[in-house]
Amino acid sequence: xxxxxxxxxxxxxxxxxxxxxxxxxxxxxxxxxxxxxxxxxxxxxxxxxxxxxxxxxxxxxxxxxxxxxxxxxxxxxxxxxxxxxxxxxxxxxxxxxxxxxxxxxxxxxxxxxxxxxxxxxxxxxxxxxxxxxxxxxxxxxxxxxxxxxxxxxxxxxxxxxxxxxxxxxxxxxxxxxxxxxxxxxxxxxxxxxxxxxxxxxxxxxxxxxxxxxxxxxxxxxxxxxx
Numbered sequence: 001x002x003x004x005x006x007x008x009x010x011x012x013x014x015x016x017x018x019x020x021x022x023x024x025x026x027x028x029x030x031x032x033x034x035x036x037x038x039x040x041x042x043x044x045x046x047x048x049x050x051x052x053x054x055x056x057x058x059x060x061x062x063x064x065x066x067x068x069x070x071x072x073x074x075x076x077x078x079x080x081x082x083x084x085x086x087x088x089x090x091x092x093x094x095x096x097x098x099x100x101x102x103x104x105x106x107x108x109x110x111x112x113x114x115x116x117x118x119x120x121x122x123x124x125x126x127x128x129x130x131x132x133x134x135x136x137x138x139x140x141x142x143x144x145x146x147x148x149x150x151x152x153x154x155x156x157x158x159x160x161x162x163x164x165x166x167x168x169x170x171x172x173x174x175x176x177x178x179x180x181x182x183x184x185x186x187x188x189x190x191x192x193x194x195x196x197x198x199x200x201x202x203x204x205x206x207x208x209x210x211x212x213x214x215x216x217x218x219x220x221x222x223x224x225x226x
Contacts (some may be wrong), residue, residue, distance in 0.1 A: 071097040073104050075201040083188045090164040093203050096120055111163020114155050116175035130159045135176055141211045152179045173202035173205050178212040184226040192217045
């Protein structure tokens with residue numbers, strides 16, 4: 001919470017007005033009033049929030065522990081591909097806490113955010129000018145990622161033309177990585193192995209489950225762009 005408030009206090013006055021919720025938290029913490037942040041947030045009409053501090057009140061779509069969350073955004077070095085030299089904007093992967101971290105969002109100049117998992121929606125900051133999109137992809141051995149790949153591809157591709165894009169899931173290890181692998185395969189006509197290698201350069205914790213791997217390697221996916 002202290003990191004959020006620190007980032008909030010560095011915003012220009014014109015931008016701080018867009019975050020009235022943090023004004024209340026700032027006033028409370030500044031005067032050492034023992035009011036729980038969740039109570040302030042609820043008083044502003046938010047029935048659900050998804051910062052890591054409040055996850056105990058959320059029904060998550062996969063089990064996590066504090067050690068699963070690293071609060072990091074990893075920029076994927078896809079522009080190392082000769083086919084991507086003309087790209088000027090960046091593609092990032094993160095876990096849920098980093099997607100809620102206003103300081104990281106501003107530092108990495110995130111223009112738009114794509115969420116994987118219907119229960120993983122982050123707080124929506126007005127400064128994310130390109131907006132948010134949530135794909136209800138489950139983390140399960142039977143989930144069909146190819147069902148959503150057209151939407152995933154279209155969102156990433158259209159928003160990368162305008163600014164940096166963040167793709168996140170709960171832990172930033174499986175669904176978000178699989179989505180970006182699929183995007184790179186189709187965009188640059190590269191193999192699963194090459195796309196995965198690019199992601200692991202920046203995000204070595206990436207561990208795509210076998211179900212998603214099989215789908216992305218299948219002719220069903222390759223036939224959509226080859």
